[in-house]
Amino acid sequence: MGTKTDFNNLSMTLSFLHNHTISVRIILFFCWFCISLGPAMAAEPFAVEISGIDGLLLENASAALALPNGLVRDGQVEPTWAQRFARQSQGKVAKSLEPFGYYRPAVKTTLEPIEKGTFLLRVDVDPGKPVRVVSLSVALNGEGKEQKILRQWIGAYPLAVGDALRHDLHESWKGDWLVKAADLGFLDARFTAEQILVSIEHNSAQIDLRMETGPLYRFGATTFTDGNGFPDRFLQRYLAYSAGEAFSETKVARTQANFFDADLFHSANIRVDRSLSSGLQVPVNVELVPLPRYQLRPGVGYGTDTGGRVSLRFRNNNLLSLGHRLESDLLFAERRKAAVGRYLMPVGIQIDNLMTFILEYQEEQLDTYQNRALTSGVMLTQSLLRNLKLSLYLNLSQEYFRFADEDGKTTTLVMPGVRLVKRRWKMIGQGRAASGYSWKLEVRGASTSLGSDVSLLQALVGGHLIVPITSGQKLVLRSEGGTTLQSDFDDVPASMRFFAGGGQSVRGHAYKSLGPTDRDGDVIGGRHLAVASIELEQPLSEKWAAAIFYDCGNAFDNLSDYDLVQSAGVGVLRHTPVGSIRIDLARQLDGKERYRVHLGVGFQW
Template identity: 30%
Template sequence: MTAFHPPAGRLGPARRPLPVLILLLGLLPGLAQGEPSIRISDVGDEITDNIRAHMGLSREGCDLPEWRERPLLRAADREIRSALRALGHYEPRFTLDFQRNEACWSLQVDLEPGPPVRVRSLDLRVIGEAEQDPAFDELLQSPPIRPGDRLRHDRYEQIKSGLNRQATARGYLDARIATSQMRVDVQEQAADLVVHLESGPRYFLGPVTLEQDTFHDRLVRKFIPFEQGDVYDSRRLISMQQAFMNSGYFSDVRVDPRADEAEDLEVPIHITLTPRNKWSYLAGIGASTDKGPRVRLGVENHRANRAGHRYNAELEVSAVNTRVGIGYEIPLGDPARERINLTAGYQSESTDTSESDVYGLGIAHLRQLPSGWIQTRSLVFEREDFKVADVRDSTTLLMPGFQMSRVQADHPIFPRRGWRLNFSLRGASEELLSSISFAQATGRARYIMPLGEGRLLLRADAGTTSVQDFAKLPASIRFFAGGDNSVRGYGYQKLGPTNDDGDIIGGRHMASGSIEMDYPFADQWSVAVFADGGNAFNDLNEWNARYGIGAGVRWRSPIGPIRVDIAHPIDGDDNFRLHLTMGMDL
């Protein structure tokens, strides 16, 4: 790098001191100016914060003109009393000491809030048709403020707003607070509260009009979970709106109950549906230690026709496997909860333990049960050419399958509490177009719970296979262990039974588990420690669990969690192994 030196006898930037001096002089008043100071006696954060929120003087700067001092201080007296009354203190004693100096001003509030007023009685009633509605029981039996509690105006208001919200949600659209009284006896330091809700009649759900021209009207109406004449309940409307959005057909859904047009207590419902773009495209890159860098490309048509059919195609390529597939989806009775999926695809995988090429066709019926479980019945036809150790073979399988799964989480991407359960069965018979008979069951469980500021993550996986001639079982059906999502510290599919030459050939059964704790140390970042264990095996008395322990970091990236782990295999040949994974925790 070449340095520049001013010619001898000349000054560089310091040659022009006047503009710099003017700039500094302009900044000096701001540097000398202080900050306003309001100090309040140590009476607790709740009182202090409420006084500051009420006091207009707290929003003034150092440029407060003198002519405004007296009005603001008189207002401060009223504001402090109002802030204290809101928290039940009706007889406070305080003084205000306002001072000015050359830089700014300050206010000292010496305060004794006095004894709080307590609720002596609470007369809380619902009158009218809603009197027999159990939906109000919780509000009536467990209100936010009760006799014996310190009087708080905000909680009194919560009673009224809670009753109004519940009345509106349940269809009592003419409901009003008929009586609202707060009687405070300052001498007795007691308050008597009265809140009466007059519910009026309960309304009903009326005719539904649809504003959309993309799909057949009969398809869209299948999303509506009620009949005209059903009692009004806003939860049904919210559930319907969510079902429309979750369908993937629409980019915007507006549900407008028109209470002002109600006839015979029936509220007409107007629904405006804006379709999403017909086509969407997927292009992504990722990486994991198991499969290395990978590239995904995909395309989906969200409305192949007005009946709501759609199709997609996807290609994924990595160092270990290549997968290409197409799918066609047909909505059924309740399109939000039931559909038929038709699939066709090819997958090639080559690992240190096996090689396989799988060609498949499938049909699956998916249905979400009222309990929230998703039930899947499937029939898959596969041809697989595979090589495991020194055995090379081909199989043809017609496999009926059954699966149950459910997910519960407090956040779709970064949950602090949640769980996932999955149980599946599949099999084939030589009497039904298959070259081998087998039956297989698998189960997976994930659980996340808060642990202080961090989380505890538990994982369990198990599987079992019944087969007479294991040597003919294709590689994709066998169980292996080890890798990013199995027993960390070991390579991908590097654990399992071996043949006489020591080559890993996979097993009939598998069991593995993990316990992990993560703890945040910065925004979007956390550290984790974990222990994994498990293995694949052929007989229970031959099960030889392998264990790995380690630590890592987690980044809550915009595309989901990214994990970097270093694991030590307790019984392995490597001292440490790096694991990089991307994907959801559940």
């Protein structure tokens, strides 16, 4: 009878839930979760509860009371072992507080049996007064005693007279000082005296530290072992040090990173053997395993902007065994075709200092315009500061272009220019940045007095910023701008005009579909450009991510009268070892409420 009544009550309850807005599935899941969680919580056979302290004190005490292996057997704890652990816990907690200057804490423990084989250990702690530093002496001797950085490091000793004694800060500073001394070339640096006299009765500590730097070691000769015939003079450019400089592990590590970043070597192993030192000169051997001298990399992809595409890249990594590089790129896409050849010649001893000779043919077939351009040029790139590059170039180009139903024109330009670029990225995978930034500033021009068909001056700026937020989220900011000074804009070729729209510009609009128009409404490009984008990317897994974005911008002719087109949307990104796949759905926000899908797929081997 009771069973039937319970069943009726359960049926009435389920009927009530079904007729109301509360989801039965959510409640059942919650009940299952609580039922599952209950035994897990109850199954804890020995729990420890600490009161009276917090922060680092609590963290260290909790670590000291970690349960030893074997205390829990078959889900239970023997009373004898529980009582023994409780007795030992007082001394363990007291000892765990000493690194923070507390030498006379009052520790009270209470062992409470919960049920058979299950206990709760309550630990109440009164740390008492900490031991304080009453005298401090830190002395530096040896060849490096006047070294500015080492003296600054001594001045940064973390304890002062009157401070609570902190052994953890003291030991951390000692280790850091030895690392810093070795990185400055004092490889034999050591502590000749280290004394901390603690008076528990007076709650006082006297600290006496004496450091000996030893002699200064310097970089000796560097030898290279490689199997691809790179000349030593070329390889020397990747060294972050010079012979005779003070030895530094940081510079050794930077040198290794330089070889990896060169994209010329499979591996770079740097060996430093002090046993082979001649006096205080430390020799360095760099073992290199180069990539194949000749490389051929095919690629295939599809983009809403370009259509389907195939590409082929050829590279000779060591032309004439001089460390020179010969590169060629072929691109065949539905809307764009290009063939580029580059000869790169190292200049000087800096890694990024290059002289580049370029020959390029490019052809575009867009709804906006059609063009064919042949360009040759020379560019000198110099490294000014770390990650900052200055490029000076001179290009000679001839371009045929045609807009809509207009007659085609051919323009010849002799164009000098200057470009500043800075990049600083923290990478988490091939082609994937976790944080960082890049920016570009470029000024270029042409003049009829130099043989050009048209005179103009153009400035371009661009920036890209990735800001990590939390849990892998990142904020991606992008901007691009440009301006042109020119009186007769009709003779400016299509490649020198500004357009907006597309997957890398203002999404929601077709590639290069935004800009000033002619009398017939056909887009012909503008003198000025302003584009900006903000995007929030959320990782879904190691390889998948989702994003929401907002874009705005346009190309225009008048700086005092322009209209910025806006769009917003969502995207999905898939990372692969040989490329990425991205799909964006963007909606125009200019009242037309049109949607556009942007797809980008690219793979290269």
